[in-house]
Amino acid sequence: MIVPSQTDKPICIELRGVTKVYGIGLAAMYALRGIDLQVKEGDFVAVMGPSGSGKSTCLNILGCLDTPTTGTYLFKGLDVGQLDRNQRARLRRHYLGFIFQGYNLLYRTSATENVELPLIYRGIPFRQRRAQARHALEAVGLKGWEKHSPNELSGGQQQRVAIARAIVSGSAVLMADEPTGNLDMSRSHEIMELLVNLNRQQGITIVMVTHEQAMASYAKRVVHFLDGLVESDKQNGSLM
């Protein structure tokens, strides 16, 4: 099963000949035409490519929000294609964190309460939940902002809350969909540095979709998509 690798890290994510087709017959549209991809634990992968190249579809599949039409997706050796909707939800709950371009925070809800959300679904009791949420907010540099609601926070701060929410339950893998898409340059770099730190210090695996070369340069590895296929897959020499 596990392909020999250059490092001793086990493989976390593996796509084998994954295709995704929307529509049927003549109207069929291939979003992915056969992707093979391996991501080891602790890796930081930037996925790049023009619009329509299939990178978002791929991220949805990697995030267990969607399933491949054909091919196999193994998450820590588990065949995700065989899981039903609720089983995939449980998998996301325990192993995956999500960061979105539009933050997707609950409005009129404090930062702490936003960060607590995944813990509620895990059934963590209130006190422990509060403590973990505070800890996560501290880790993203938002100590003192716990009671503020999203509309009282800047874009960068909102994205930090979203990152805190993604890491609060100790998820092993973060799926980031254009996390800096709504931010200016200096905020973008701050967010990227935060992600790099999480990756280095806590060993969190990150898969990030972006179309900005500057952001992709923070990753350890850059994968280029074109027309539903992997065009190139390179280690980022500067950061290795």
Add this chain to the structure above:
Amino acid sequence: MLWDTIFLALREIRRNVMRSFLTILGIVIGVASVITMVTLGGGATVQVTQQIASLGSNLLMVTPGKRMGPGQRSTSAPFRVKDAEAIARDVQSVGAVAPAASKPATAILGNENWFTAITGTDNQYLRVRNWSLKEGRQFSDSELRAGAAVCVIGNTVRQKLFGGLDPIGSRIRLGKLSFQVIGLLEAKGQSSMGTDQDDLVLLPLRTFQRRISGNQDVSLIQVSVRDGESTEKAQQDIERLMRERRHIAPNADDDFSVMDMKEITKMLTGTTQVLTGLLGAVAAVSLLVGGIGIMNIMLVSVTERTREIGTRLAIGALEREVLMQFLVEAVVLSSTGGLFGILLGLAGCLGLKDALKVPFVFNPGIVLVAFLFSAAVGVVFGYFPARKAARLDPIEALRHE
């Protein structure tokens, strides 16, 4: 987990206080009207019962003929005075026994005449009916024995014939005969059946039989049961005695009836209860309309919060958990509306009781039912929007603008 869900729902409601308030307004009004209708209706029932109790709840009416149904009875031999005497003598638990016979007739005084009911009876009649004289006196023993031409009149008859004048000592004509008025009854007003109780003239029974009806018949024996004695027991004893006196075979039906005031009460309160039920049902319809209001707002809320639902699903909420969240939200909304409605309804009853002259009778049963019903409205009308939310595709939902 349930507490967390309720907690979340409350937070959600708190996020949008104004809209939540408008959403529950329908339920508030629905519950308030159900509570008001049923509580005031219950008060009216109690009022009717009290009015009947003022007649004397220990009153039994013995009439010849079997009741066949409402307003129908079979004909059979009338009673005699001896039957009333036998009841007074042989049934231990009875207090007063008043035989009576009645006939409609015109009472005349000078130019005035008034069509009324004349009843031949004795002084026991007043005891049985808990009635006292406003002026004058009762029949004397000699008048009763001799069948003297004297009468006691009710207040309505006095008003129609005498106007404001004092009737005592005057003579009025009933048919072809002249009677001296010796007493005036205390006014009783309308009975709960809507008839005027004061529209009557009382004569000694013997006078009535000899001069008005021309026979020995007694058409009604009214019996009051002594305080502390069982009405049912007295009823059974009277039935047994009458069967014996009227020589009814053991397996034949009674050819008379002994009616309890409780039966009459039941009949009348039955009517007000039906009315209460009808009004309550109309009010319940408004509760359903309130429920539709909740469904409407929940559907809007699901659409508005599509991205939020997407986020929740993405971070690992199960379909069931999202369903529960929206369902609990609807139920918390509707039952909060129920609580406010109960308070408003009870306040409305207290405000209206004086205007409508109906006593306020707190009915914990309807309060509980109204509350549970409002919660159930939340479940029923919250389910469809909640299911819609739970079945959203997380990818589509996250992309929603």
